[in-house]
Amino acid sequence: MTGGAINRLTLFKIPQDEDQEKLLSIYREMPSRAVKDGKPYIRSVTAGKAKNDQRAQGYTVAVVSVFESEADMVYYDNECAAHQNLKAFAKTVHHGAMMVFFENEI
Numbered sequence: 001m002t003g004g005a006i007n008r009l010t011l012f013k014i015p016q017d018e019d020q021e022k023l024l025s026i027y028r029e030m031p032s033r034a035v036k037d038g039k040p041y042i043r044s045v046t047a048g049k050a051k052n053d054q055r056a057q058g059y060t061v062a063v064v065s066v067f068e069s070e071a072d073m074v075y076y077d078n079e080c081a082a083h084q085n086l087k088a089f090a091k092t093v094h095h096g097a098m099m100v101f102f103e104n105e106i
Helices: 017-033 070-078 081-093
Strands: 008-014 044-051 061-067 097-102
Touching: 008 070, 017 044, 017 061, 017 081, 061 070
Parallel strands: none
Antiparallel strands: 008 061, 008 097, 044 061
16 A cells, blocks of 8 residues: 555445435444444435436445545444444445445546
């Protein structure tokens, strides 16, 4: 890793509109609720419902989270209480999820 910001793209297949809204409401609070060493550590979160398009392949919610480092993303995955709550809800409503992460190379 070269030390650049980590961009994380997460896609969910959530059929029910009310469940999509609930997930988005949880993500809205993530930048302030996710704390590490007593302070927020996520650079930014951008999320929304996917527009109706055949290329979406059934994914209904897209989220881009930006972290200062891969270590922060690993903390988010394994230790962050706010993310654990989000995952607990998402597991009950999604019919598929996908995540990739990368450093900007352009």
